[in-house]
Amino acid sequence: MNYLHTMVRVKNLDDSIAFYKLLGMRELRRNDVPAGKYTLAFVGFDDNAHGQAEIELTYNYGEDDGYEVGSGFGHFAVGVPDVAAACEKVRAGGGKVTREAGPVQHGTTVIAFVQDPDGYKIELIQR
Structure with missing residues (x-):
């Protein structure tokens, strides 16, 4: 599976x-x-x-007003080599950065959050 x-x-x-x-x-x-x-x-x-x-x-078709994201959905996660650079690319492309690149609270892993055009969150994790 x-x-x-x-x-x-x-x-x-x-x-x-x-x-x-x-x-x-x-x-x-x-x-x-x-x-x-x-x-x-x-x-x-x-x-x-x-x-x-x-x-x-x-x-x-015809559902151009969008959908509610819902309270149960959290986020997608994507591994990237440079979180700050990925945030800049998203921002330059007109995307929304909702949490700037930096270490996770009480840890050292560098993360950020961006949001797609429908409001879905994507966590960027530095790998």
Whole structure:
């Protein structure tokens, strides 16, 4: 068994894909289903055929006002070589940095938090 993906609903597929590209991900595949009135786009660093989990971005036709993130969802986590540089790339691309790069409270691991166009949080962890 292996972990395949996490699905989130998005209000603008192109904006969401552009954001995740700022983190070094790429669009792996897309499936438009007009009969079901939705489009799926999978983003990640490599496809899950190679053991990498993906994020499934789901756009439901006509749902352009967005969705509530919900109180149960926490965040995605992405390992990066330089958290401060990743924050600058997100900021330069029009993204939102919600916690600047720095050590985790009571520890030494360098982290930051950024937010995608739909309000989903992504923790950047220096590796």
